Amino acid sequence: MSKIEYDGPILEIENLSISFFTRLREIPAVMDFSVAVQPGEAVGLVGESGCGKSTVALGVMQDLGVNGRIVGGSIKFKGRDLNKMSDEELRDIRGNEIAMIYQEPMASLNPAMKIGKQLMEVPMIHEGVTKEEAYARALEVVTDVKLPDPERILKSYPHQLSGGQQQRIVIAMALMSKPALLILDEPTTALDVTVEAAVVDLVKDLGKKYGTSMLFISHNLGLVLETCDRICVMYSGEAVETGSIEDVFDKMRHPYTQALFRSIPLPGADKNARPLVAIPGNFPLPHERPNGCNFGPRCDYFDEGRCNAADIAMSEIAG
Numbered sequence: 001m002s003k004i005e006y007d008g009p010i011l012e013i014e015n016l017s018i019s020f021f022t023r024l025r026e027i028p029a030v031m032d033f034s035v036a037v038q039p040g041e042a043v044g045l046v047g048e049s050g051c052g053k054s055t056v057a058l059g060v061m062q063d064l065g066v067n068g069r070i071v072g073g074s075i076k077f078k079g080r081d082l083n084k085m086s087d088e089e090l091r092d093i094r095g096n097e098i099a100m101i102y103q104e105p106m107a108s109l110n111p112a113m114k115i116g117k118q119l120m121e122v123p124m125i126h127e128g129v130t131k132e133e134a135y136a137r138a139l140e141v142v143t144d145v146k147l148p149d150p151e152r153i154l155k156s157y158p159h160q161l162s163g164g165q166q167q168r169i170v171i172a173m174a175l176m177s178k179p180a181l182l183i184l185d186e187p188t189t190a191l192d193v194t195v196e197a198a199v200v201d202l203v204k205d206l207g208k209k210y211g212t213s214m215l216f217i218s219h220n221l222g223l224v225l226e227t228c229d230r231i232c233v234m235y236s237g238e239a240v241e242t243g244s245i246e247d248v249f250d251k252m253r254h255p256y257t258q259a260l261f262r263s264i265p266l267p268g269a270d271k272n273a274r275p276l277v278a279i280p281g282n283f284p285l286p287h288e289r290p291n292g293c294n295f296g297p298r299c300d301y302f303d304e305g306r307c308n309a310a311d312i313a314m315s316e317i318a319g
Helices: 053-060 087-093 115-126 131-144 150-154 163-175 193-210 221-227 245-251 255-263
Strands: 011-021 026-037 042-046 068-077 098-101 181-185 213-218 230-235 238-244
Touching: 011 053, 026 042, 026 053, 026 068, 026 213, 042 053, 042 221, 053 068, 053 181, 053 213, 098 163, 115 131, 115 150, 115 163, 131 150, 131 163, 163 193, 193 213, 193 221, 213 221, 221 245, 230 245, 230 255, 238 245, 238 255
Parallel strands: 026 238, 042 213, 042 230, 098 181, 181 213
Antiparallel strands: 011 026, 011 068, 230 238
């Protein structure tokens, strides 16, 4: 499939609502969520575990399973609404123009197939290239992800590689088709700190080399601050603050963003000068969300009768 040229936002999510349905009830997971990713831009999606970050990613991939459903809003890729595409159109886009890297690298690799064959499948299926072309591209991408002895790696099975090497192969696989959008869902969760830092540097370098836009999903604020151009903070299924890294870091307005930054160690921060402060209370379950602001029961600035009177819409604040 030939790739579509487009000069607007690569990804545009507007007022997205996603629910999961059981026999007893509808469970809202994401509510009225909006974010955009521009060409060549890296946007970080941060928040506590369970806030809906991965659900947004699965919504973009149109992979919500049998119980998940988009109940409102739109997800546009290069101006085209993914919700309205046929299964065939989605197959052409997934893995070709949109690629996703999941939390656990081994879950993305076939244990019975050599690395080279798995990498070669991507351009052979999506672009119809020859085996020779696919092998040459696989060798190039494995070299780009800075794995030693690329030819040996291509002849290896996944179990013969370390966790860090497997994650680099998953990144290589995602980049084989030179996608316009790369979604990274907690890509360093299973890695130790030193390998994590190397993978983050690698993602930044490859994003620039391939001109790929990125949606970087993480609960690790430090990684997002180092990797991304803009940030979107989520809480309990909603976006509460979005902006450039500099604006949000220097002028954060939402009490949850402030509390999140206070509770997490940041790169280069002095632990004595900046003691960590835990966020009080518990994260609400989807069916226990309060009226008004979801963060109200845990907020230092909660105002009875105002914060819990009605839903509070996102608004743009100058300066």
